Amino acid sequence: MERRELLYEGKAKQVYRTADPDLLIQHFKDDATAFNAQKRGTIASKGIINNRTSEVFFKLLEEHGVATHFVRRLSDRDMLIRSCDIVKIEVVARNIIAGSLAKRLGRPEGELLSEPVLEHYLKDDALGDPMINDWHIRVLRLATAPELQTINETALKVNAILREFLDARGIVLVDMKLEFGRHQGKMLLADEICPDTCRFWDKATSEKLDKDRFRRDLGGVEEAYQEVARRICGVAL
Ligand code: UDP
Numbered sequence: 162m163e164r165r166e167l168l169y170e171g172k173a174k175q176v177y178r179t180a181d182p183d184l185l186i187q188h189f190k191d192d193a194t195a196f197n198a199q200k201r202g203t204i205a206s207k208g209i210i211n212n213r214t215s216e217v218f219f220k221l222l223e224e225h226g227v228a229t230h231f232v233r234r235l236s237d238r239d240m241l242i243r244s245c246d247i248v249k250i251e252v253v254a255r256n257i258i259a260g261s262l263a264k265r266l267g268r269p270e271g272e273l274l275s276e277p278v279l280e281h282y283l284k285d286d287a288l289g290d291p292m293i294n295d296w297h298i299r300v301l302r303l304a305t306a307p308e309l310q311t312i313n314e315t316a317l318k319v320n321a322i323l324r325e326f327l328d329a330r331g332i333v334l335v336d337m338k339l340e341f342g343r344h345q346g347k348m349l350l351a352d353e354i355c356p357d358t359c360r361f362w363d364k365a366t367s368e369k370l371d372k373d374r375f376r377r378d379l380g381g382v383e384e385a386y387q388e389v390a391r392r393i394c395g396v397a398l
Contacts, residue, residue, distance in 0.1 A: 162179050162181075163180065164188070165177060168185065173193065174190060175188040182244065183243060184242070184243065186240070186241055189207075190207075191204055191206065193357070193372065193375050195372070200375075202375060204382050204383060204386060206386065206398055209398045210355065210356070210389065211357055212237065214389060214390065214393050215353040216231070216240065217393050217394055218323060218354040218393075219354070221323075225318070227315060227318060227322070230245055230351040242351070243344050244344070245341075245343055246343040246344075247284070247341075247351060248304055248340070248342060249283060250281050250283065250293070250298060250303050250312070250340075250341070251282040251283075252280070252316045252338070252340070254279055254317065254320040255274060255280070255336040256273070256274055256333075257270075258272040258274065259271070260336065260360070260373075262278075271367065277320050279316055295309065315341070315348070316339050320334070332393075333362040333364050334361065335361070337359035337360070338358045356386055360373060370386075371385065371389070
């Protein structure tokens with residue numbers, strides 16, 4: 162499957178058309194941004210690692226009955242996906258308090274939540290992805306009530322599956338961001354699932370193995386991404 166014209170270019174990915182109108186190619190770059198693109202950089206091999214970890218997670222989720230946009234990995238940096246109408250909501254699933262939740266509620270990072278929490282943000286870079294609630298989603302017609310129910314149930318299921326898988330590999334899934342898209346009347350899990358979009362902490366040491374190393378200038382960014390690749394994909398990339 163060959164890339165045709167560039168359809169969309171984001172901070173970390175490009176999306177290309179293919180000869181099949183139903184299929185797109187998602188290309189993963191090494192570019193990294195944080196704080197709504199105020200901080201920019203590159204993380205060597207990040208695109209390869211994000212493509213490979215997303216492949217592992219999408220395959221695992223498909224095996225557990227979660228419908229995703231993943232078709233197959235084409236190369237180091239290219240993934241074949243189903244073309245979807247992306248829902249303009251970013252869903253965050255949290256197991257442990259960190260990041261914006263710690264700030265918003267004035268609580269220390271690392272506090273275990275008694276059960277997973279879901280949050281919804283409007284997918285709008287210009288506005289800095291503001292938090293929204295069920296009312297905004299319904300009244301502004303970002304998703305119908307049944308669509309939102311499917312999205313929320315799927316997000317909790319994805320969280321449970323990935324938590325268990327990662328735990329067995331010595332990684333705590335602190336939180337993650339998920340996106341969804343409509344495809345032929347079905348809601349599919351879309352985008353990517355990787356150290357850019359999840360918080361991964363080492364189970365033994367709580368060392369951060371994700372994009373927070375870049376966001377917070379903690380050093381060892383590439384090494385952390387490689388460690389995630391080793392534990393999730395079984396190889397350094
Ligand atoms: N996240 C993301 N994209 C965003 C915002 C958040 O992938 O635009 C992920 C982030 O990596 C973390 C989770 O969503 O795993 C929760 O992020 P949080 O709300 O704590 O925001 P942050 O502290 O990253 O600003």
